[in-house]
Amino acid sequence: MLDRSAICDAYYMFASLYHAGQFSKEYAYFGRLIKLGYKPGLGVQSQDPDRLDESAREVYDRLVANAEGPSRAAREKLANKVARIIRFVEYEVQKTKNWQLRSFVDSLQLHFNGYAEPGYTDPQCGIIATGNWNAITKWEGATHTTLSKTPEIVGRLFDKLGIETEWLDEWCSCSDCGKLVRTSPDSMSWTPSYTLGDGELICCECKEPKDSNDELDDES
């Protein structure tokens, strides 16, 4: 059973060992812990994870695993699974000669740089896939028939593997950092977080420093 002090101990230890300066996300944990009225004990102040008690250590290990991302072995295993899924679809394309399925495979993209969209968290495996995940259908006279459910199935398989799936026509990648940016609304309150100029799309993370430079240039 996890008590609150074990969780606080774990976050404090993690923040002390993993923060990257006072503006980092990890450093912000200190502020939140203080707000909770937390005071670190000596074991926690020692910055030695081995001095955490068992339940705090479990939470700490999980935080470290998330921060360090999946291991190389895990990434290779995932890449192999993705390759196998794509080969399966390629085989179906050859067999059926369905051009819509062909265009599904051709337009399927894997992204490895994460999101630069407010409110979105990068998947733990580090991969986001954009595609058209709709089943392929056709009108024949008055009847609507499904030709292939493969895009839907691939989307579900990706979800199961921990790969985040997004719609191809709703996302673009930043010309600077390659992170994904939403380009079409998902709610009434949505506003674009990117800027467009000279045919380039710049995400909110890359545009901040540039904008302030531009303003300075304008005034001079």
Ligand SMILES: [Zn+2]
């Ligand atoms: Zn960017």
